[in-house]
Amino acid sequence: MTTAQIALVRDSFSRIAEHADQIGLAFYDTLFRINPASRALFPPNIDLQARKLMDMLGSIVEGLDDPEGLEKMFRDLGRRHVGYGVTEAQYDDVGAALLQTLRVALSDRFSPDVEEAWACVYAELAETMIAASRPTDN
Numbered sequence: 341m342t343t344a345q346i347a348l349v350r351d352s353f354s355r356i357a358e359h360a361d362q363i364g365l366a367f368y369d370t371l372f373r374i375n376p377a378s379r380a381l382f383p384p385n386i387d388l389q390a391r392k393l394m395d396m397l398g399s400i401v402e403g404l405d406d407p408e409g410l411e412k413m414f415r416d417l418g419r420r421h422v423g424y425g426v427t428e429a430q431y432d433d434v435g436a437a438l439l440q441t442l443r444v445a446l447s448d449r450f451s452p453d454v455e456e457a458w459a460c461v462y463a464e465l466a467e468t469m470i471a472a473s474r475p476t477d478n
Contacts, residue, residue, distance in 0.1 A: 341404065341457070341460050341461065341464070344453075344457075345453075345456070345457035345460055345461075346404045346405070346457075348453055348454050348457040349401055349404065349454075349457045349458060349461055350401055350404070352442065352446055352449065352450070352454050352457075352458070353397065353398070353401045355446060355449060356442070356445045356446065357394075357398065359445070360391070360394035360395075360398075361387070361390060361391060361394070363394060363441060363445050364389075364390025364391060364393045364394040365386065365387070365390045366441050366444065366445065367390065367393060367437055367438065367441040368382070368386045368389065368390055368393075368437075370437040370440050370441050371433060371434060371437035374433045374436055374437055374440075375430065375433040378430060378433065381424055381425055381426065396417075399413070400413075400461065400465065404461070410464075410465075411468055414464075414465050414468035414469050414472070415468055415469070415471075415472035416472075417465075417469050417472075418468060418469030418470060418471070418472030418473045419472050419473065421469060421473060426473075428470050428473070431466040431469070431470060434462075434466070435459070435462045435463070435466060438458065438462055439455060439458060439459060439462075442454075442455075442458055443455070
């Protein structure tokens with residue numbers, strides 16, 4: 341990621357952080373519309389999971405200056421997600437849900453540059469998590 345992309349991610353996240361609970365819930369609504377079968381991976385009450393998601397996004401945004409630390413966090417997440425039953429194919433749906441949720445939450449502030457910056461963050465996260473989930477990479 342470039343310095344400019346990091347700044348865009350941080351600025352855009354700061355604009356939505358005060359509505360974190362609502363945005364977390366909107367993310368899961370979007371994800372379950374994209375992939376209804378993924379609903380079975382989560383508890384009936386999604387509120388706590390939505391908060392965890394937004395806390396994790398906050399940690400990612402804070403850690404963008406420490407790529408090695410983020411890589412370790414993503415590898416650990418990838419290993420844990422295998423145990424939850426997450427498949428490689430589902431990462432695309434999560435990325436799509438994230439970008440759609442941000443598009444709605446940020447409205448006209450979701451510029452092509454902001455979208456590209458978030459897509460870059462998610463691509464790095466997903467790539468690392470998927471690699472860590474493979475038996476040969478553990």
